[in-house]
Amino acid sequence: MADQEILWGIAPIGWRNDDMPEIGAENTLSHLLSDIVVAGFQGTEVGGFFPEANVLNKELQLRNLKIAGQWFSSFIIRDGIDAVSEAFIKHCGYLKEVNADVAVVSEQTYSIQSTAKNVFSEKPYFSNEEWEKLSAGLNNLGKIAEEYNLKLVYHHHLGTGVQTVEEVDRLMANTDPRYVHLLFDTGHIYVSDGDYMTLLNKHIDRIKHVHFKDVRRDVMEQCRKDGLSFRQSFLSGMFTVPGDGCIDFTEVYNALLDDEYKGWIVVEAEQDPSIAHPLEYALIARRYIDEKLILKPKIIK
Numbered sequence: 167m168a169d170q171e172i173l174w175g176i177a178p179i180g181w182r183n184d185d186m187p188e189i190g191a192e193n194t195l196s197h198l199l200s201d202i203v204v205a206g207f208q209g210t211e212v213g214g215f216f217p218e219a220n221v222l223n224k225e226l227q228l229r230n231l232k233i234a235g236q237w238f239s240s241f242i243i244r245d246g247i248d249a250v251s252e253a254f255i256k257h258c259g260y261l262k263e264v265n266a267d268v269a270v271v272s273e274q275t276y277s278i279q280s281t282a283k284n285v286f287s288e289k290p291y292f293s294n295e296e297w298e299k300l301s302a303g304l305n306n307l308g309k310i311a312e313e314y315n316l317k318l319v320y321h322h323h324l325g326t327g328v329q330t331v332e333e334v335d336r337l338m339a340n341t342d343p344r345y346v347h348l349l350f351d352t353g354h355i356y357v358s359d360g361d362y363m364t365l366l367n368k369h370i371d372r373i374k375h376v377h378f379k380d381v382r383r384d385v386m387e388q389c390r391k392d393g394l395s396f397r398q399s400f401l402s403g404m405f406t407v408p409g410d411g412c413i414d415f416t417e418v419y420n421a422l423l424d425d426e427y428k429g430w431i432v433v434e435a436e437q438d439p440s441i442a443h444p445l446e447y448a449l450i451a452r453r454y455i456d457e458k459l460i461l462k463p464k465i466i467k
């Protein structure tokens with residue numbers, strides 16, 4: 167991590183979506199990285215379409231950008247810790263080569279994220295035995311991450327077994343704080359629980375990575391009424407960038423500052439790039455951050 171306390175990033179998901187490779191396929195790596203520079207962010211997370219480490223490093227270096235981390239879908243409950251550890255070691259090796267800070271982990275056993283199920287009412291639940299297996303497995307992965315000088319940050323997620331504040335409470339209580347940290351995603355917890363400050367205040371000491379995702383409340387309510395899936399909901403425009411939805415990021419940001427948060431805040435708003443122009447939305451986010459959060463004094467010429 168650089169000497170700066172907070173690094174601002176924007177995720178590739180506004181340009182291309184790993185869960186739906188067909189959308190935004192025309193957006194190349196160079197296009198994405200150059201847009202990130204134009205919008206004034208310091209880095210990004212690795213997307214599924216990113217190249218091998220040496221090719222990526224060259225492109226980053228040319229633009230003075232950094233990598234925060236990358237998503238890892240774990241299947242600890244389904245596949246067992248040995249199989250998952252093998253894949254995770256490779257993942258961490260790549261992240262180390264691109265000088266990342268965090269490995270984002272989300273347990274995807276029984277996830278309905280990529281299915282047609284109603285994301286508002288059909289989430290899965292883990293049994294007591296499954297909770298034990300997941301917690302032990304995450305401690306193990308967290309130790310591996312440490313060996314690569316990375317922090318494992320757990321991503322609570324809609325349509326998974328770790329979605330609500332109670333489920334995050336349980337995960338935090340059952341895992342070792344030395345190895346398992348938390349990724350706080352404003353959009354996921356708001357759609358899940360209708361509130362984001364409770365989770366933030368409860369677990370602020372475990373939070374080592376942040377996703378700023380805003381929510382269009384009217385769209386969310388319509389998606390809930392229509393019983394849409396996760397994919398249908400984001401394609402309908404449920405998520406957007408900070409400053410364009412109903413979340414008060416000043417409250418979130420001030421709580422992070424009060425707690426002396428150090429690390430990345432990554433703007434992450436999955437939308438259909440053919441509807442929401444990725445650079446236009448990146449610029450909306452940057453303007454909101456500068457004018458409402460950082461309160462940069464304007465230079466008068």
Ligand SMILES: O=C1C[C@@H](O)[C@H](O)[C@@H](O)C1=O
Pocket residue numbers: 184185237321351354377434436
């Ligand atoms: O961090 C994230 C990564 C995506 O793959 C996921 O679906 C998205 O909602 C998210 O928050």
Ligand SMILES: [Co+2]
Pocket residue numbers: 321351377434
């Ligand atoms: Co996220």
